[in-house]
Amino acid sequence: MLCLLTGGGTSLFIGLPNTTSLAENQPAGIVVYSFSVTTTSLLITPQIINSNPLTSAFRIDAKPPNYLVVTTGNPVLDFETTPSSFDIQIYLEDTTRATDLQTLTVQLTNINEPPVFLDNLANQVVTVYIDEGAPSGVIYTTLASDPEDATSALKFSLIPASAPFTISPTGVIQSTKIFDYETDPKSYSLLVKVTDTGGLSVNGSLEVKIMNINDETPYFTMSTTTFTIPEEKDPGFIVGTITAKDPDDVGFPSTLYYSINTPNQYFSINQLTGVIQVAKRIDVDVTPLKLNSTITLEIKVSDLPSAGHSNLTTITINIQDLNDNPPTCTQYAFSQDVPETEVNLTLIIDLRIYCTDNDVDPINKNFNFTGISGLGSNDRFQVIPAGSGKIVLTGDLNFEDPNNIAVGNEYSLTIEVQDTAPPNYKKTMYVYIKTVPVNEFSPVFNSSSYVFSVSELSPPLSIIGYIYATDKDYLDKITYTIQSGGSTLGATSIFWIDPNTGELQLNNYADYETQKIYTLTVQATDSGSKFSTVSVTINILEANDEKPVCSPNSSTLFVPVNQAIGTNIQNFKLTCTDRDSGPTSFKYSFNSGNINNHFAFSPSSGSNVTSLILAIPFDYFKGGDTTWKYSMRVLITDDNLISSTPSMVVQTGTVSLTINVYIPGLTTIKTTTTPRVVYVTTSKNVYSPLAWYIPFVCTVGALLLLGLLGLLIYLLAKYCPCPGRTKPETEPLIKPPPEKKVKQDVVWEMTKLNTVFDGEAIDPITGSVYEYNSKSGARRWKDTNQPVIPAPVSQQLPVNTMGQTSGPVQTSGTPNRKVKTPSSGAKAEDLTNTAVPGTPNKLQAPKETTTNIEPENKNPSNRSPLSPRRSPKVSPKIPKTPT
Structure with missing residues (x-):
């Protein structure tokens, strides 16, 4: 046991270093080894800081006071594919900074494993699809291996063995028949088993599904192919349903597609449900359904929207006619003119020819006419025969009959046109019958002849009298015209008659002296071209309408200054005539020019011939007279003494006289x-006025020029240096002569x-x-622009033919x-x-x-x-x- 002392403290693994074994292919979470530590005051808990060979297949889980080394499952340690031994280095550090590092050796042990699938069978159910009708053959190849010995032989088998599939020693699975979706099972569940030489085995699931293909034709299943519906149904109304089946869809909801092959505008079909509906309101009363109210449709069903198997059938839809149309007429108001002389039982109007019924069914399209009413019904008009629509005259229509109560002899009738089948539609028609007056009578004048008188002085438009005629025809208009006798020599259409009122007027002046009596033929014509004539005599009353006409009409005379009183001047005589006055009706007077009343006519009245005499002598020497030339206007009036109808009118004629007074014996002066x-x-x-701008421009220009000129003179006088300029003398050296008053x-x-x-x-001097x-008074010589400039000449008096002076020159x-x-x-x-x-x-x-x-x-x-x-x-x- 190795102990590491650091920082004055001691941390010690208990159970490490050590060696342990681990079976291969262990899943995650398997405890490999357990150890503990001598202290609980850890700064860094035990952890794997390295491994040999490097791997992430292990981790340390803390379960105080113990610590566990467990598998992570990533990767899964396989004796055949991964290293068989791993040295894991574990590190810790306590709070005193003491550390410890120990090694755990993990050795893999080989165990006997069953075969494993190398394809999708290893982790899922594999589904294989086979189309019905497909030929038998390979449907799947199984891949498997023995982990201990990849070269060892494996045994493959299928469960159940009775299924129409086989598997080869190499794992190839084949079908042994041709499948029919409609008759065979729709799917097969197979278990693929692989066994190694040690007797260990592994199973995989294989699902074989038979796929239905479109190999069958749909067929129709509805029991009827004839449908009947009434007309005028709204769009969307269901006519019927088309049903069909597809053998390919046995056991499944059918998915078929329906359509109408026949072109039409009245029906539609739901392509999925086969429901036939009205697409447009159907009216059998119009073409083309009016001719044939049966509609035939060809229905198509298919198992695919396109390019699938399909089938056809024909259905018939009968459209029932309804009485949905009232009688229809081309017009509902009529106006008929009937002569007042029409006889009884005359057909006035046949209303049936104007009306029809659009319904197809004969029962629905029949109608008649009933309920005639209104002014004139029954007593003057009836429907004969009843219901026929023929309105016949059954009474008197005399326009002049006072018992005819119609306003303006117009009758208004109403009549009903009505269906005979329910719901008995009807409409009202109106017939207006107007009695037309017939021109049965000619105009009659209220007098057998007419006599009028008019003065010849009456101006045009003067009323002479009235011509009046009547006509027994009711409201007949009479027109008056002058047929003859209304003209004379030199004047046509002297008379005019108002065509509407018969008022006779003058159209021109009538001249008594030309024609004294006019005989007119006046015609009265009614609106029916019947006419009558009457004689009209017009007497022209004489009047003083002529002016005296005298000869000569104008004259120039010469009289000596010493002419004796009462002497006829130059034997001048005035002879006058008047068409409507006698010779003794003339009076003579001066209107103007007879200064100092020197001249007079003898006789002054009572004769058509008179002489001009000197009534008062001239007095030029004493200054009583100063006029040497008399321009006089003579008035000649009449008194119409011979007129049969005396008139206050006096006509006046005129004569112009010029009299020159001269001094006898006077020569040139x-x-x-x-x-x-x-x-x-x-x-x-x-x-x-349109050229107003010309004087304006000229005036403005002149003012500008004058101002400029004044400015120049001022500048010259002010700034121009004049040498030798001295102060002017106050007194001139030479005094000017005294100013003389010059006559201007x-x-x-x-x-x-x-x-x-x-x-x-004409200039009397130069000619x-x-x-x-x-x-x-401006003058100039003719054909030239030179003014008249006379030269000093002697003033002479004119001399008469006897060598005497005829008068002074004024x-x-x-x-x-x-x-x-x-x-x-x-x-x-x-x-x-x-x-x-x-x-x-x-x-x-x-x-x-x-x-x-x-x-x-x-x-x-x-x-x-x-x-x-x-x-x-x-x-x-x-x-x-x-x-």
Whole structure:
């Protein structure tokens, strides 16, 4: 015994070192050796710190006061495969730091062991599967060995020996027959026994299962293949169940798959249960089931969803028709027009042709018509024969009959169309029968003829009278037309009649002088084209509607200034006519121009021929008269003295006379100055409002330029160095001459702004044609833009054919001319007027119009070019001309 002394203390194993034996193949937990220690104050309990050879097959369990060396079972020590001896080193340490290390030698002993399986039979039941119908042969090979001698022969056997299996000396197991799953046992339990030469044996369990294969065809087992269901069942309604079996499934729940081979939309089948259900609501009243309400389906059963054995059968499903449809009509409201002259028993309408019943069964599709009611039923309309739907007229429909109680002669009937089979569906139909009036009568005028009178002065649209006709037909509309007699020479359709009311009106003026009496044929036509005519006489009443017409209508005369009173002027006579007035009905008067009443007509009334005479002498020398040319308007009125129907209307004709007064024997009178021309300046803004920006831009630009120019002048004056610049003298060296008062020239200037020349005249001096503006007085020579600038000429009086002067020339009749002014500041285009001296006191020219004049503008840039010139008003005096 070895003792180790360390740290002043002694720890001692009791029973170690030692040698022990152990049988091979011991399981875990087998005690190999037991020992103890001399102290209980251990810091490190006994433990295995090493082994030779190295192994983990042992451990130390503490069972104080003893310690046990036991097997761990990992690995299991086998004499044939592991070392036969192990040296185990055990170590401990107490609290005094004393240690001890001892060795335990374990020697394995060989024992006789039975054979062992080297395959799955060693630890489980092995299952072998054999398909039915498979040929006999090897199903399993057993692997076993003897632990002591792997080369020793082993003996193999099967239990029970009567099973259809054999095992060879080498352990090969074979089947001896072809198995049928449907007739043979479904499985076999075999015990495989292996024995060694020493008589020890080991058993293994082998389970052989026969596998069913799909080698049989399913067959149907239901007893009926015909089913009957009513129509209109909801989806999901069960029609029936298809049942079948598969011989392959004997003793097991059958797993078959069902399907419908026939294409259809009404039924479905559960593929696992075979239950046939309604998939869609079935209506045998519509095509195609309306023609055939029997549905045939081909059902297929198979033992696999696909590629298995299958079988087919045919089933028939009969669909029963139900009375589920009421009679159906293409329309339920009808409107019939029946002439009022229709005879009794006339068929009004056959309602049956509009209605059908969609039910298939003849019993269910039959219907009739009952319950006619409403206004006019039974007394005027009935269903004949009963239930047929034929509505027949049985009463009077005279539209004009006051006993006809229908509103507007329209009857409303209701009738029921009803199934004859339960549940007797019905619907209501409405028939509206309107009595149509027949045009039986022609219009009749309320008078055999009509006579009206109308003045020829009545304007168009004047009402002459009314034509009225009636018609016995109820609510018949009458239209009035003029068939003939309503026109005359030069005027067509003088009369118009309102087609609805018969109101006769003037469509044009009627002329008594053209035609005095009109005879019209008026036609009254009803809505059925029946008509009547009547004669209408219209008397045209004469009225004073014609104006006097005189010859000549206008004339120009010349009268000497010394003409005697009462003298016929130039033998002028006025001859007048009037279609509706006599020769004695004319009156003559002056409307205008007879200044101082110098002229008169003789006679002034009562004759259609009159002469123009001088009634009051002229007084030019004393200033009583100043007018040399008289433009007069003569009025000729009538009193309609011969009209059969006196009228308050007086018609007036007109004549224009121009009389020039002249001085007999007066020759040419020279003038020292050019005739004075008065220009009237008229400014007219003709620019378009759309061009507002043009003056705006021009004005802004001008202001900017003026400002820039002023700035430049200011800068030059302030900063430009001028050599020799001295202080200016307060008094000039040379005194200027005294200022003379200069007479300022008056300049007449005309601003021409888009002048429009709207008249022409002939210059009596030059004979040239000039154009003038009637508003502004501006003038220019025709076919040129040059203004009229007259030269100084002598003013002459016109001379008559006897060598005497026929009258004075009025300066106001002289065309205005533009004349250059001698003013140095005047422009070339500025205009001026000159006075006309030398005119006698008694023969003054007519006063001229005062006009606006303006001196020359010294700073035209300060005024807008579009603004008119403003001129001071000056009234030029006309100097008197010596006699």
